[in-house]
Amino acid sequence: MxxxxxxxxxxxxxxxxxxxxxxxxxxxxxxxxxxxxxxxxAAESEAYETVVPLGDLVAPGVGITEENVARPMAVSGWLVPGDFEVVANRLQGSETGWWVVGHLAVADDGVTQFTPEQPQVTEEFTPSGSGAELYPGLPVAIGWAATEEEAREAIEALDAATAPVPAETDAQPAEFQGKIEALQEPVTNRDEDDPLRIGSMAAGQLINTWQNPAVSYYAAWGLIEDGIDLPAGLEPIEVVGIDDSFQLDLLNIxxxxxxxxxxxxxxxxxxxxxxxxxxxxxxxxxxxxxxxxxxxxxxxxxxxxxxxxxxxxxxxxxxxxxx
Structure with missing residues (x-):
């Protein structure tokens, strides 16, 4: 052969x-x-454990990138009274309840120290006279309640305990820490009893509920973990851990x-x-x-x-x- x-x-x-x-x-x-x-x-665990300024992760009017989602952040500002709202169908462990969310007027994101400047009056923007309209607005999630009644009672307590946002340049903001998250798609509730009920952290829906407009907005939302005393009926929102297990693309293999x-x-x-x-x-x-x-x-x-x-x-x- x-x-x-x-x-x-x-x-x-x-x-x-x-x-x-x-x-x-x-x-x-x-x-x-x-x-x-x-x-x-799946995620570099060190990056998701180190607190960084909010400005390092996202800026007003700019979308957040995927690698910055769910990272710990620190920010200075004021919660705005009258802009608290509830979001339905929020899981806490195995239970479904309600989130209390709000409007954070950002004074310092760690990169930019925002100075209160009178915004330009347009057809889309009418000043309300509040100091909150002088700062960029960030939607934030504050706590979880088992029922809507408990969430509404917590909002009343927060409104009573929260001072108006000052318009003076020398005002001292509060310090907050938490996680920055990507915005969610709106959830429609046309077949429910309350079609205007908010079911997700959608910026458009949340901003439309604010009584105090902002000069600009962050295209993200924050989950506040430190910096606020929760009223009775509210629990800290449980944070799902980042998957840091070893990943290998078996399809390529x-x-x-x-x-x-x-x-x-x-x-x-x-x-x-x-x-x-x-x-x-x-x-x-x-x-x-x-x-x-x-x-x-x-x-x-x-x-x-x-x-x-x-x-x-x-x-x-x-x-x-x-x-």
């Missing part, structure tokens, strides 16, 4: 098969590199295995083609086949005759003496 393999046409086909194998191996390596480059933890199988198949197909050609030659020339068999038999007999065992079993011939 070796004579068949070294035929020029099969050598040329072998060169093509080797080229295909090299290409398949390169593609497999590319898939492996992609799998391990994208591997790691599967593709890499496929390319390795294709490389093996390329060599196997070449070998089958050469083998079929060899078998066809043997079938077309029975004399050559017989010659090969006779040659193999003679070689086997010669090997047996030259083995030590064959030599030992052969008796010595003696020459008879003559009288």
């Amino acid at each position: 070796l004579k068949t393999m070294v035929k020029p046409k099969w050598l040329a086909l072998l060169a093509g098969a080797i080229l295909i194998v090299v290409i398949f191996i390169a593609l497999g390596k590319w898939q492996l590199d992609a799998a391990f480059e994208s591997s790691g933890t 599967f593709y890499a295995i496929e390319w390795a199988v294709f490389a093996i198949m390329a060599i196997y197909i070449w070998w089958r083609i050469v083998r079929d050609d060899y078998l066809q030659e043997q079938a077309a020339d029975p004399i050559a086949d017989l010659t090969d068999k006779v040659r193999r038999e003679k070689l086997r007999a010669l090997a047996e005759s030259q083995s030590p065992r064959a030599t030992a079993s052969t008796p010595e011939r003696t020459t008879p003496e003559r009288n």
